[in-house]
Amino acid sequence: MSELRTRDVVDADLPAVLAIRNRSFGPLGTGGDAWWQRVSAETLGGRMIAVVDESGTVLGAGRIRPYEQAWGGRHLRMGGVAGVYVEPSARGRGVATTLTRALITRMGELGDVVSCLFPTTATLYRRSGYEIGGVQTRTTYAAHLLRDLGTSRTGRGGSGGLRPATRADAQWMHDLARAASARHGVSGPMVPSVAALEGTLERDELIAYAVDGGFVLYDLSEQAVTVEHLVATTPEAAGTLWGVVGSGSSATPTVHTYLDPRDPVTLGLGGLPAKEVRQIPWMGRVVDLGAAFDGRGFGPHTSVEVDLLVEDADAPVNSGRWTLAVSAGRGTATRADGGPGGSVLRVEARGLSALWCGWSVSRLRQAGLATGGTPEGDAALDAVFAGQPFITEYF
Numbered sequence: 001m002s003e004l005r006t007r008d009v010v011d012a013d014l015p016a017v018l019a020i021r022n023r024s025f026g027p028l029g030t031g032g033d034a035w036w037q038r039v040s041a042e043t044l045g046g047r048m049i050a051v052v053d054e055s056g057t058v059l060g061a062g063r064i065r066p067y068e069q070a071w072g073g074r075h076l077r078m079g080g081v082a083g084v085y086v087e088p089s090a091r092g093r094g095v096a097t098t099l100t101r102a103l104i105t106r107m108g109e110l111g112d113v114v115s116c117l118f119p120t121t122a123t124l125y126r127r128s129g130y131e132i133g134g135v136q137t138r139t140t141y142a143a144h145l146l147r148d149l150g151t152s153r154t155g156r157g158g159s160g161g162l163r164p165a166t167r168a169d170a171q172w173m174h175d176l177a178r179a180a181s182a183r184h185g186v187s188g189p190m191v192p193s194v195a196a197l198e199g200t201l202e203r204d205e206l207i208a209y210a211v212d213g214g215f216v217l218y219d220l221s222e223q224a225v226t227v228e229h230l231v232a233t234t235p236e237a238a239g240t241l242w243g244v245v246g247s248g249s250s251a252t253p254t255v256h257t258y259l260d261p262r263d264p265v266t267l268g269l270g271g272l273p274a275k276e277v278r279q280i281p282w283m284g285r286v287v288d289l290g291a292a293f294d295g296r297g298f299g300p301h302t303s304v305e306v307d308l309l310v311e312d313a314d315a316p317v318n319s320g321r322w323t324l325a326v327s328a329g330r331g332t333a334t335r336a337d338g339g340p341g342g343s344v345l346r347v348e349a350r351g352l353s354a355l356w357c358g359w360s361v362s363r364l365r366q367a368g369l370a371t372g373g374t375p376e377g378d379a380a381l382d383a384v385f386a387g388q389p390f391i392t393e394y395f
């Protein structure tokens with residue numbers, strides 16, 4: 001096998017990278033050129049890496065999108081791995097494996113403390129320490145039930161200050177979304193950046209409305225509405241926004257949503273969500289355990305201290321024995337190499353990623369991803385990492 005090297009993608013490589021992309025996923029569709037320009041601009045200069053052979057020919061590439069993701073209601077820098085593809089004639093020789101490892105190292109250097117991706121194959125990413133973290137859920141509602149939420153709260157014609165949202169609202173929307181993640185203490189959602197919101201609003205990519213205490217961004221196509229974001233701080237704001245989403249029920253009877261699977265709309269709806277949900281699995285990875293643990297949030301009434309032994313060849317900064325302590329909603333991870341004896345739970349990178357994403361230790365044991373430890377230690381780790389992370393945005 002020829003020798004593989006990794007290096008940053010530069011402007012001149014983009015045609016070669018795009019050609020591999022098109023040989024992997026087919027030609028770019030409508031609007032694809034603008035999308036390609038945008039993602040390239042976002043990741044060139046450190047966030048797009050190529051694998052090349054000894055002659056310098058690009059064999060594969062991958063991107064790290066710069067995201068902010070809620071964990072326990074606090075926000076961490078998350079590297080969203082996407083655009084991983086390998087020239088068909090170079091497949092099966094470890095190009096993607098070499099690339100994934102380089103992406104993890106780069107995320108560590110950039111300060112992205114966790115990483116997520118939507119895989120087409122789990123095996124490739126498991127090799128590099130990713131595990132299934134959860135799903136992106138599409139929940140569907142009958143539009144007329146949502147319409148009723150609006151009319152029952154505000155009366156017909158009453159719109160509660162409803163107005164189209166504009167580019168100037170981007171910062172306000174970002175702040176509302178961030179505050180909502182914190183309020184609900186959720187794990188998984190990515191807060192759209194101010195720049196991303198500005199772009200979406202400027203390009204009229206989604207239909208956008210604002211109201212006192214909330215906003216909604218949705219799409220309308222193929223006889224269905226698809227809600228991408230809906231944030232509300234009061235029942236009145238929620239009612240008005242859901243009311244406008246459902247207001248076209250005569251023409252578009254179906255409303256899909258990519259939101260928290262436990263969005264409170266379910267509690268107020270005068271009917272049931274559709275039985276069919278669509279779920280897309282995503283994988284997560286801890287890139288820098290110490291920094292990620294110190295930065296994320298925890299349940300304010302959780303008070304616990306427990307040791308964990310990690311072996312992580314691709315992110316050596318995670319390796320070693322750690323004391324994980326949680327109190328008053330905050331955590332600290334302290335190196336405890338040479339700590340007192342006793343049996344400590346031992347995980348490799350995949351087990352650490354699964355634990356981080358809320359899989360209980362009993363499940364890790366059953367999957368062969370954890371060894372050692374004690375029942376007491378297992379319960380403590382379950383208390384630390386309890387949660388059901390969900391991602392709402394596909395990337």
Ligand SMILES: CC(C)(COP(=O)(O)OP(=O)(O)OC[C@H]1O[C@@H](n2cnc3c(N)ncnc32)[C@H](O)[C@@H]1OP(=O)(O)O)[C@@H](O)C(=O)NCCC(=O)NCCS
Pocket residue numbers: 024025083084085086087090091092093094095096097098118119120121123124
């Ligand atoms: C998936 C892809 C990136 C793998 O690239 P590659 O350089 O051949 O991967 P590697 O040689 O490093 O193989 C790593 C592992 O990935 C898995 N893998 C690779 N191709 C696979 C496929 N088509 N189906 C299932 N698993 C696959 C295998 O487990 C493989 O290990 P193995 O060969 O020991 O079984 C490449 O086939 C590709 O570009 N596919 C189309 C685009 C795509 O799916 N990208 C991934 C987006 S998340």
